[in-house]
Amino acid sequence: MNTIELKNVSVRLGEVDALREASVALDGRTIAVIGDNGSGKSTLARVVGGLVPARAGEVRVLGLDPVRQAAELRRRVAFVFSNPDAQIIMPTVAEDVAFSLRDRGMSRRERSERVAAALDRFGLTELAARSSHDLSGGQKQLLALCGALVREPELVIADEPTAFLDARNARRITAHLFDGGPHRLLLVTHDLSLARRCECAVLVAGGRVVLAGDPGLVIAAHEKSLDDHPLPPRG
Amino acid sequence: MITLYRPGDSLWHRLPTGRKAALLAALVLGISLVPVSWAWWGALIPAAVCLGCYAVPGIGVTRLLAQAWAARWIILVTLAGQLLFLGPQPAVVNTARVVAIIAVATLLALTTQVTELLDAIERGLAPLARLGVDPRRAGLLLTVTLTTLPVLARAAGHVREAQRARGARPRLRLFVVPFLVVALKHADELGEALTARGVR
Ligand SMILES: Nc1ncnc2c1ncn2[C@@H]1O[C@H](COP(=O)(O)OP(=O)(O)OP(=O)(O)O)[C@@H](O)[C@H]1O
Ligand SMILES: [Mg+2]
Numbered sequence: 096m097n098t099i100e101l102k103n104v105s106v107r108l109g110e111v112d113a114l115r116e117a118s119v120a121l122d123g124r125t126i127a128v129i130g131d132n133g134s135g136k137s138t139l140a141r142v143v144g145g146l147v148p149a150r151a152g153e154v155r156v157l158g159l160d161p162v163r164q165a166a167e168l169r170r171r172v173a174f175v176f177s178n179p180d181a182q183i184i185m186p187t188v189a190e191d192v193a194f195s196l197r198d199r200g201m202s203r204r205e206r207s208e209r210v211a212a213a214l215d216r217f218g219l220t221e222l223a224a225r226s227s228h229d230l231s232g233g234q235k236q237l238l239a240l241c242g243a244l245v246r247e248p249e250l251v252i253a254d255e256p257t258a259f260l261d262a263r264n265a266r267r268i269t270a271h272l273f274d275g276g277p278h279r280l281l282l283v284t285h286d287l288s289l290a291r292r293c294e295c296a297v298l299v300a301g302g303r304v305v306l307a308g309d310p311g312l313v314i315a316a317h318e319k320s321l322d323d324h325p326l327p328p329r330g
Numbered sequence: 331m332i333t334l335y336r337p338g339d340s341l342w343h344r345l346p347t348g349r350k351a352a353l354l355a356a357l358v359l360g361i362s363l364v365p366v367s368w369a370w371w372g373a374l375i376p377a378a379v380c381l382g383c384y385a386v387p388g389i390g391v392t393r394l395l396a397q398a399w400a401a402r403w404i405i406l407v408t409l410a411g412q413l414l415f416l417g418p419q420p421a422v423v424n425t426a427r428v429v430a431i432i433a434v435a436t437l438l439a440l441t442t443q444v445t446e447l448l449d450a451i452e453r454g455l456a457p458l459a460r461l462g463v464d465p466r467r468a469g470l471l472l473t474v475t476l477t478t479l480p481v482l483a484r485a486a487g488h489v490r491e492a493q494r495a496r497g498a499r500p501r502l503r504l505f506v507v508p509f510l511v512v513a514l515k516h517a518d519e520l521g522e523a524l525t526a527r528g529v530r
Contacts, residue, residue, distance in 0.1 A: 146522050174526035181519030184527070186335070186477055190445045197448075198528055224337060228480050242527065 096158050097122045098250065098279050099143050101304070104152035106138050113138035115302040116152065123294035125273065125280045127310060129287065129317055130299035136283045137254050139299060143281060144174045144252045157250055157279075172250045173243035173278075177258040179235035180228075188230070188238055189214065189223040195242045213245040217271070233264030240271055247276065254283045287314050335443055340388030342441040347450035350438060357383070357434050361427060372423035376430035383434055393440070397433055405429055448473055470529060474520070485512045 097120050106114040113135050128136045141147045142154055145161030145168050154161055159168050176182060185191040192210045201209070214220045217237050222230065227238060236256065243251060253272055257265035269289060272280055282293065290296050296313035298306040300320070306313050337343075342350065361376045368375075384394040398405065408428055412421035438447075448469045455465035489508045 141522075144526060146525060169525075169528040174523075176519070176523065176526075178519065180481060181516060182523040182527070184474065184477060184524070186444050190443060193445060195527060228477070228484075246528070 097155065098124075098126060098157065099281065100153075100155040101139075101142075102153040104142060104149045104154055106135075106142055106147055107150050108138065108147070112302055114142065114149075117299070117302065117304045118152075119297055119304040119307045121295050121297070121307060123279075125282065125293040125295075127290035127293040127296040127313075128281065128283045128299060129285070129290050129296060129314070134299045135302040136299050138302075139297075139304075140174075140252050140254045140281060140283050144172060145169075146174070170246075171248055172252065173246055173248035175236075175240055175243050175251065175253040175256045175272075177255040179232065179239040182239040182242070183227045183235060186226060186228070187223070188219055188225050188227050191227050191238060192219075192242050192245050195245050199246075209245060213241050216275070217241040218267075233260050233267075236260060236264065236268060237271075240268060240275075244271065244275055244278070248278050250279045250281065252281045255285065256282075257284075257286070257289075287317070290314055336393075336440055338388045338441065340441065341386045342383075342389065342437055345441075347442050347446045348454060350442065351450060351454075354434055354438050358431050361430050361434065364427070366420065366423065369419065370423070373426035376427050380430040380433050383437055389437075389440075394433060397436055398429060401429070401432060404432075444473055444476065470524075474524075478516070478520070481516060482513055485509065485516065488512070 100120040101117050103116040103118055104114055105112065105116055117135070117139065128139060130136050138147065142149055143156050143161065145156075145165050148162050156168060157171060159171070161168050183191050185194045189210055192213055193206055196206050196209060199206075211220070214223055217240070219234075219237060219241060222234065222238075227235070230238065236259070240256065251272060256272065257268050260268060272282065273292065280293070282289065284290055291310050291314060293310050295308055296310035297304055298313045298317050306316050345353070357379055361379055364372050364375050366372055380394065381391065384391055405425060405428075409421055409425045412424050416424070442450075451469040451472060452465040455463055455468050459465060486505075486509055489505060489512060492508075493504060
């Protein structure tokens with residue numbers, strides 16, 4: 096089963112064609128999405144995560160239609176953004192993780208056991224009773240990822256999850272993303288060394304998928320375009 | 331931030347949320363119904379109810395004093411306004427009543443985790459589902475409101491700081507637009523994050 100499959104997908108945001116007939120099909124466990132600022136990476140991630148609908152074309156994620164099978168998608172796909180502030184909903188750390196399991200129909204006991212285990216894995220046990228909005232940026236991002244992974248998703252979509260983090264926290268986050276469970280990963284990143292760690296990569300430019308496949312080749316193509324056009328063309 | 335909840339093991343903490351909310355609501359109603367004609371009793375009864383509620387092991391009257399201290403400006407303004415227009419006795423009676431009502435109502439937030447409040451609201455509103463009220467949404471609305479306030483308070487601080495850093499004198503007009511932009515952006519992101527976390 097393909098992790099993601101896009102056929103001629105177009106997305107319009109306001110006045111901008113953020114994706115123009117993008118097509119790609121990949122079945123890797125870890126997929127990197129790279130490209131310049133404004134190229135359409137986040138839009139690709141959001142259309143895959145069912146957060147924006149495609150205006151035209153066909154999207155399949157784990158074989159699901161993100162719009163028509165939204166409920167099923169939500170159960171199986173988790174999303175992590177760069178800015179953890181908006182992702183944290185409950186006032187304390189433990190409650191925020193527990194919030195992710197509200198719709199799972201678990202007993203209270205089972206819920207709190209799962210939460211405790213997840214907090215432990217993320218090294219957040221000591222912060223369990225702390226106010227979640229008073230955490231540092233790095234701790235917030237760990238909490239956001241903990242809240243996403245506690246649902247045991249099959250696919251995690253992460254849009255520059257380490258953008259605001261120091262090197263140590265960035266490594267902790269990437270370790271959880273790559274090795275924190277059996278889930279697949281769609282990772283939007285500007286960090287080419289992370290992209291190299293993925294099984295495959297997608298290069299986005301001007302709202303189109305210009306190349307997909309082996310990360311070595313895709314990254315080389317991206318670097319070549321950087322060398323060829325170090326400055327944007329003048330109008 | 332204003333996380334009101336204090337972990338603990340008092341009588342109030344152990345009371346099931348639904349019953350606790352009903353009991354506290356009854357007390358609040360009782361306080362507000364003490365007739366003005368009872369003169370000083372109108373101040374003494376609310377004060378006594380309030381003290382009684384807080385004077386249980388695990389909470390304590392110091393907590394009550396701390397709450398009163400936090401609300402000191404509201405208390406002062408209420409008192410001053412009424413002193414001016416109504417005279418000493420009604421002013422004291424009315425202020426005591428208002429403070430007691432706030433303090434008793436706050437007990438719910440002080441001794442109940444938001445998760446439990448959410449559960450209780452969902453259960454309490456469940457019968458209204460037939461009338462088109464969605465209990466999950468109503469509960470969530472309350473939670474999100476509670477948690478958004480501190481985020482926005484912090485954002486307001488950032489906007490003011492950024493403007494001071496650029497040498498702008500504090501002016502309301504200069505504040506409102508960037509603050510609205512930040513607030514709307516937060517609302518947007520929060521909406522997406524809620525969807526992404528499985529809330530429909
Ligand atoms: N909400 C929006 N309304 C209108 N246009 C938007 C919106 N979000 C993004 N765009 C536009 O869509 C295009 C693609 O944006 P997108 O966020 O997908 O880029 P990106 O590759 O993620 O960039 P970055 O690396 O800076 O995060 C850009 O031209 C952007 O200006
Ligand atoms: Mg982006």
